[in-house]
Amino acid sequence: MRAPSIAPPLDRRTFLKASASAAGALLISIPLPPRSSLAARTVEASPSWCVYLTLHPDNSAELMSPVMEMGQFMRTTGPMILADEMDLDWSRVTLTRDEPVRMIRDDKGEVTYQYGQANAGGSQTVRNNWDYMRRAGATVRRMLIEEAADRWQVPADTLITRDSFVMDQAGTRRISYGELAGKAAQRRVTPEQVELKQRSDYRIMGKDAGVADIRDIVMGRPLFGIDEDYPNALQAVIERAPALNAEIAGYNKNAALAVPGVRQLIELPRKVEDHWPGGDAQVLAAGIAVLADSLWAAMQGRKALAARWKNAATDDSTLQLQQFHRLVQSNDTAEKLVDDGDVDAAFATADLVLDHTYEKPLFAHACMEPYNCIADIRSDGATIVTGHQVPHWVAREVESITGLDALKVKVISKRMGGGFGRRAELDYLREAVTLSHRIKRPVKVTWTREDEIQRDFFDAAAVMRVRAALKNKRIVGWHHRQAQTRGWPEARDYFPAKVVSNYRVERFPPTSNIPCGPWRAPTQLQWAFATESMLDELAHAAGEDPLAFRLQWLQPYQEHPIENWAARSIHSGRMAACYEAAARLADWKRPRPKGTGLGIGGHFTFGTYAACVLEVSVSDNDELKILRAWGAIDCGFAINPNHIRAQMEGGFIDGLNAALFNAVHVSEGRVVNDNFGKLRWMRLREAPLSIEVEIIDSGYAPTGVGEPPVPPAGAALANAIFAACGKRVRRMPIADSFKI
């Protein structure tokens, strides 16, 4: 039984609106407060915020995070914010899922979210939704209080709330939210009546909470898109051109159709379009779709195709890296992204100049759940069931392919078996939509692991030459010169920006055809690898302790304004505090046995600061062992410390994996190592035995934790190897240089 708590108010001026969702939940939306008051802290603010909330007569509650889960824990964190402001009893909260994403058109006719920012990416979900979630919760709490006050005929301000009850201050009488909900939902509350809690009054936020759906996960219940069945759907796999830009030369149609269960073959054209970062890229490979009654039959049909391709691609990742080395060492003019102060003068008067070049290969995403999408395109509307990081793009894309109104597209967002930026791409969706539109029947497209690595949008490969000038043991000049497959560094917004006053960053325009895209903290692991390795090299050259050198370098501790889509300032003191805390946990000063060393690395991005200290041992014959790690993070107020620690653990390991193993090789436009085994990936035995994390409470508003822990790991590893054995590694994958 659901509470009969739903009555849409008619007055447009009413602050809070409540209405029934399709599933009967109480849907509460709150208009955006005046933009000026939020502009300073919220970029890309959504027009409004929505929560899915049902209060039951037995006083239990159902909440749903409109942001879907991909391992970033938003399905726990989002509801925590709301529940705390509502003063809900967290032990009686159930987290629901699979509601369609609600969309509207904005003033310009663009499809956007009706009730909030449902995107998962850029470590922005907490930051974007922090204010809205709290206001929504506080508003509902006020409605409940007003209803109780009316019943008891007492002033509302004499009442308090606690654990899903409204009570008087003496605690002599109380009434449950469940009892009040029906009438409370019809009340009007004005913004002036809504009071946000003080931090000291939080009862849910700031404490450890666990993974939503964990019982379903450990019991193996279907949660992911790949587990979904859909009535009358054909299963499709697609044989795609293995090499970039290749076209179909021929295939054995009869053999494929002869496989029992195979129904139909459909050719799909390749597609090139502007793609972030760096201009035109192949976003869809030419392919032959095999549609069958079962996935297994479709896979057998695909084998039987024995497809042949016209391939003219010449892209070779090894040759491209060699070319990047030549470029950064040349005197050729590059594009200047930053040129602060007088870099040439700083180098001319330096005591010491270091000049080192760092290399980074293409990183694959390798989301554990291969991509999949169910599309049911009908004449009157469409249903899409998939895990995608940007659900409104899904609706928009259906409109663009089929001509259907995007608002007639029901998007069911499933839990994602990893996203890492790759599930913000549209290819797997486009394939399913195109096929279903063509055959007028629901289609489920499933990729294999080989498909996933061959057709990845990689984190760009790059070569970075860094020159740094020291005078009186202070860094007086920094010159970063980079060539990469695609994209550019956001050089103004990461250290050493703001701290080194004579600072130049140059890049060579990309010439590669290899598609790149967002990868968990895009291109930032390489940036931190070059920057934090160079800091280490400078410290050793100056005869200083690498930690002390960094702390000295970052002084005076101050906050500098930046103009980044995801952050408004960068604070050298907050960074320094992370270095210090991580080092303290690691017992930095304690001498380690011969062959064992500690390395430190740090990074600021998306408003959050993270540092990592790593302990490794290196034997005389270059056997590398990763021992333990310690980390510190400053992500403002820690809403759920448990999951901040989990992101630090997983993020470091992802960064270590990337630095050690993650290297995709392309030859003649074709990925050479397209499955695990050929593409090595970190296993438990190679991961740190333990990772201890300190969360620094700097009093700032909360920022994201999905990406910031990743970039420091590569440099911490290189620096630890140097401390252990005196060998400086400047090239990833590091496993090419050491045995592990």
Next chain:
Amino acid sequence: MPIEFTLNRQPVTAPDAKAEMPLLWFLREDLRLKGTKFGCGIGQCGACTVLSNGSAIRSCVMRVADAKGLSIVTIEGLAGDERHLHPVQQAWIETDVPQCGYCQGGQILAAVALLERSPNPTDTDIDAAMTNLCRCGSYVRIRKAVKAAALRTKTSQRSLRS
């Protein structure tokens, strides 16, 4: 000849036509048991791990024909029911291991097989046995959970004896 084996303590018969099909796809497609996951199809990642007579095996590289006469347990069949989770499942919840969660069914079954063989595993035992990939990097918590499960099993056995 139909292929007979035991699945989650129930007898199962697969038609002979399925003999060459990997067990993974028979489970997922024919029996609609979606807890066993597809990750690589070549026995590398371990997302498709099931128990075969108590040992962890990769069902994407085991033919249905090879399951003949074996007792197969999938993640769906590990617990008796919702209220009686296996100690490893309980340890996974207590340690809050999963991030995206996709690989965790396989990880749990690998841990069950390890603890059957070595009730008190050392870190070296855990390193050797826990070879499934976790893309989110939940390894530190997996290690903790395996140890917590070992402790739980020991405690429950002790309480059974007393």
